[in-house]
Amino acid sequence: MTDASLNSPAASGPSQSLHKLDARTKKRNAAEARFEAYGLVAILIGLFFLAVLAFAIVRSGLPAFTKTVLDVEMNVSQQDFDAAESQLFKTKAYAGLFSKSLQAQLTEQGVTAPFDDAAIERIAGKVGGTIREFYRENPGQLGQPVSFELAAASRVDGYFNGRVTRDTLTESRFLMLSDLDLADALKEAGIVRNAFDWNFITGADSGVDNPGGAGIGASVVGSFFMMLVVLVLSLPIGVAASIYLEEFAPQNRITDLIEVNISNLAAVPSIVFGILGLAVFIQFMHLPQSAPLVGGLVLTLMTLPTIIISTRAALKAVPPSIRDAALGVGASKMQAVFHHVLPLAMPGILTGTIIGLAQALGETAPLLLIGMVGFVARGYPDGFLQGFVEPNSAMPAQIYTWAARADVSFYDKAWGGIIILLLFLLTMNIIAIILRRRFERRW
Amino acid sequence: MPVFWLIVIVLAIAAAGYFLGRARALSSAGGDIRKLHSLPSYYAWNVAMKVVVPAVGLLIVWLLVQPLYVNNAASRMIPDTQITQGSSRNLMMAEVRRAAEGLDNAVAAGAIDERFARNARADFNDVTQRLKDAGQIVTATITQPVLRAAQRYRVLSATGRMIMAGAVIALALAGLLLGLKESHADFRARNVVEKGIRWLLIAAASIAVLTTIGILLSLIFNTVEFFRLYPARDFFFGTSWAPSFSGRGGSSDLGVIPLLWGTFYISIVALAVAVPIGLFAAVYLSEYASPRIRAVAKPMIEVLAGIPTIVYGLFALLTVGPLLLSVFGDDGLGWMKAGTAVMTAGLVMGIMLIPFVSSLSDDIINAVPQAMRDGSYGLGATKSETIKQVVLPAALPGIVGAILLAASRAIGETMIVVLGAGAAARLSLNPFEAMTTVTAKIVSQLTGDADFASPEALVAFALGMTLFVLTLGLNIFALYIVRKYREQYE
Numbered sequence: 001m002t003d004a005s006l007n008s009p010a011a012s013g014p015s016q017s018l019h020k021l022d023a024r025t026k027k028r029n030a031a032e033a034r035f036e037a038y039g040l041v042a043i044l045i046g047l048f049f050l051a052v053l054a055f056a057i058v059r060s061g062l063p064a065f066t067k068t069v070l071d072v073e074m075n076v077s078q079q080d081f082d083a084a085e086s087q088l089f090k091t092k093a094y095a096g097l098f099s100k101s102l103q104a105q106l107t108e109q110g111v112t113a114p115f116d117d118a119a120i121e122r123i124a125g126k127v128g129g130t131i132r133e134f135y136r137e138n139p140g141q142l143g144q145p146v147s148f149e150l151a152a153a154s155r156v157d158g159y160f161n162g163r164v165t166r167d168t169l170t171e172s173r174f175l176m177l178s179d180l181d182l183a184d185a186l187k188e189a190g191i192v193r194n195a196f197d198w199n200f201i202t203g204a205d206s207g208v209d210n211p212g213g214a215g216i217g218a219s220v221v222g223s224f225f226m227m228l229v230v231l232v233l234s235l236p237i238g239v240a241a242s243i244y245l246e247e248f249a250p251q252n253r254i255t256d257l258i259e260v261n262i263s264n265l266a267a268v269p270s271i272v273f274g275i276l277g278l279a280v281f282i283q284f285m286h287l288p289q290s291a292p293l294v295g296g297l298v299l300t301l302m303t304l305p306t307i308i309i310s311t312r313a314a315l316k317a318v319p320p321s322i323r324d325a326a327l328g329v330g331a332s333k334m335q336a337v338f339h340h341v342l343p344l345a346m347p348g349i350l351t352g353t354i355i356g357l358a359q360a361l362g363e364t365a366p367l368l369l370i371g372m373v374g375f376v377a378r379g380y381p382d383g384f385l386q387g388f389v390e391p392n393s394a395m396p397a398q399i400y401t402w403a404a405r406a407d408v409s410f411y412d413k414a415w416g417g418i419i420i421l422l423l424f425l426l427t428m429n430i431i432a433i434i435l436r437r438r439f440e441r442r443w
Numbered sequence: 444m445p446v447f448w449l450i451v452i453v454l455a456i457a458a459a460g461y462f463l464g465r466a467r468a469l470s471s472a473g474g475d476i477r478k479l480h481s482l483p484s485y486y487a488w489n490v491a492m493k494v495v496v497p498a499v500g501l502l503i504v505w506l507l508v509q510p511l512y513v514n515n516a517a518s519r520m521i522p523d524t525q526i527t528q529g530s531s532r533n534l535m536m537a538e539v540r541r542a543a544e545g546l547d548n549a550v551a552a553g554a555i556d557e558r559f560a561r562n563a564r565a566d567f568n569d570v571t572q573r574l575k576d577a578g579q580i581v582t583a584t585i586t587q588p589v590l591r592a593a594q595r596y597r598v599l600s601a602t603g604r605m606i607m608a609g610a611v612i613a614l615a616l617a618g619l620l621l622g623l624k625e626s627h628a629d630f631r632a633r634n635v636v637e638k639g640i641r642w643l644l645i646a647a648a649s650i651a652v653l654t655t656i657g658i659l660l661s662l663i664f665n666t667v668e669f670f671r672l673y674p675a676r677d678f679f680f681g682t683s684w685a686p687s688f689s690g691r692g693g694s695s696d697l698g699v700i701p702l703l704w705g706t707f708y709i710s711i712v713a714l715a716v717a718v719p720i721g722l723f724a725a726v727y728l729s730e731y732a733s734p735r736i737r738a739v740a741k742p743m744i745e746v747l748a749g750i751p752t753i754v755y756g757l758f759a760l761l762t763v764g765p766l767l768l769s770v771f772g773d774d775g776l777g778w779m780k781a782g783t784a785v786m787t788a789g790l791v792m793g794i795m796l797i798p799f800v801s802s803l804s805d806d807i808i809n810a811v812p813q814a815m816r817d818g819s820y821g822l823g824a825t826k827s828e829t830i831k832q833v834v835l836p837a838a839l840p841g842i843v844g845a846i847l848l849a850a851s852r853a854i855g856e857t858m859i860v861v862l863g864a865g866a867a868a869r870l871s872l873n874p875f876e877a878m879t880t881v882t883a884k885i886v887s888q889l890t891g892d893a894d895f896a897s898p899e900a901l902v903a904f905a906l907g908m909t910l911f912v913l914t915l916g917l918n919i920f921a922l923y924i925v926r927k928y929r930e931q932y933e
Binding site for chain 2: 028029031032034035036038039040042043046049052053057060236238240241243245248249257258262268271272275279283284286304305308332333334361362365368369371396399400403414418421422425429
């Protein structure tokens, strides 16, 4: 394509061969190539951001699933036990016993590293108390070799994860540079190793001072109860509302009002729903703060528009001939809808519901306002019914709590929590996709 | 949880009614199903519905109204003279509720007996001590009138609950009897049931309207309350945001301008990232990409929209912030003081918004009829010229609508700015400085310790109102543009 006829004088005709590109054509072709390249670059930038995000999550989140432990073999005899119990500082005596065993194990491995009791305490915490506890509860183990698995301090954990480096370490009473030499020596001797931290998955939140003991389990339970409330309320209400609007509603102003309302509610910022929950459920109705019930109610109101919009689409996709056939054989309008249209639309409805639930599961902002953040979820609810009303946290709220804490060690936990949250979301979305692929009918 | 058991009882009555109604209708027809007006299950559902719907309706209304009534009754017991300086009736009532709850817990734990808890002559010192012994939280402000009101509150609540349980069960049984009486062969059960279901469907559809009304009422009431304590002029035109932390001093500056500026600045940065990338991505996906690339790239980019905002918030705080700081901070160009800044939040929010812009624009570009492209090609235009001069102008209203919707998302976004933008409200042009937004301040004003009656907490509702009006306006404007300027192709 050229525009030779446009600019050149008509009488003289093309001055060049048509097979040879003139300057303007070249320019236009270059512009064409550039434009396509811009588009490709935009796509690549989008994918690059996605990759960076995924990389950041995995790299920063994986340390949360492991903890550094010290494996120390101890053999405490009855005499040692009696001697230690008779002393004034009993745990100190046990710490001494521990140091002795550790020294023996180091020499056995052929590693030399000088250390004192204070260094042990900085690396492994108050080991004396742990050991004393164990032997007082299991006197039968006295005189036999016992293998202790002791969790290392969070700063040592950070050193092995690369969060704390020798250059950035400021020496304090929590960790000295010499401790890092000792930690390296212990690692060389095979005493320090990385273990999978089950507590992170099953445990509850710890206080501000104990990042190592924090787990996400309790808030997973809180999220579960919230999602139960959302599912039980939003699915029937959403389906009922969509059936009315799609199948029965007369074309009038009230119907119009409801429809405009729903589409606007879908675009209201989630924090506004949090304000609604705070004002109506907590200030007005005096429902318990931080309870999954309240969180579930707020998220239900937030999810309803999503579910209604996708359910209406699913109902609309069922061809009118189905309804006509049902009406033709004598069904009432209600029967046609409930016996024929609804079952055919069910896969689409369920897909929409699961996607709505996934959205609700990751929502944080409204939960901040109804008090699911300041609360430290230290344990599981006592029973099924209590699960709804007892204060608890939820996964995203727990992640926010960790991210807002001053101690840097909690950041690992926050990233780890995000991995768990994303795993849940991924599972839900995959279920939705499978549902759609397997059951959706094209008419 | 007596409400739970009440619901179980009502459901049990309904189940019984289901089978009884069915059996009664059948027997009235002599066991011949053809003599019934409707199918037997409609008679059954008729009874069940008459049991459940009024009973549960009454339960819900009662649960809503009773606290109001009890609160009022207890509140009347506290004379105005007893309200201490610097306190309010609301605070006193919170105290009353707390005391009542403490008494409840103590009775449940067996620390004090019911008679003592109700004893109208009990001395508040004695009760306080007993409550403390029972491990209940008791504040210093518990006084004789508060204790009396708390006792009254307990008694009224307990009787209210009793009456409610009785009334709900009685209503369920009445419904059962009525339904059973109707269960006769000539009764038009299907029509009645279908009418009932239709009303239930309407009720479900109106919940969306109720939600909007709830949002508006809770925002308006508290905003009006706020403007009673703080002049509206200072709120809308004040250029300084400095809430006092002491709780109820008049020394707070609560001007919304710095917050709005932060909100707009961050949104503009976000849109500056999202709009070019999203638009070019949409053009490439709809016009250039082969079906195979499209099948992979489109869902991948849409994954960005499915990631919860808390993840983006953390990404901004812990990855993007430090990264920007290492380039623009003191080690690099020296423009940036801390990791949290307008740039950090805006950049990450932009990433989040890419799929909003690209998906919506993609749909709109695809809706432009192929004939228009073919016409342009026929005149000798290249592909990019066609896109720039034919396709995009045709799709423009829709694209503007998509951008406006993305802007409304950006303004309402909370977690990214809470974690990534910083907490200081300031009016500045430097995008590497920390600023704060309306949403971030709603969170910080309502999650602190300030009590709900203070202007420092109530301002959050005024901010919420501002946010609601802004986003609603943007959405309506977007819809208006799309409707008004959309080219109608057959």
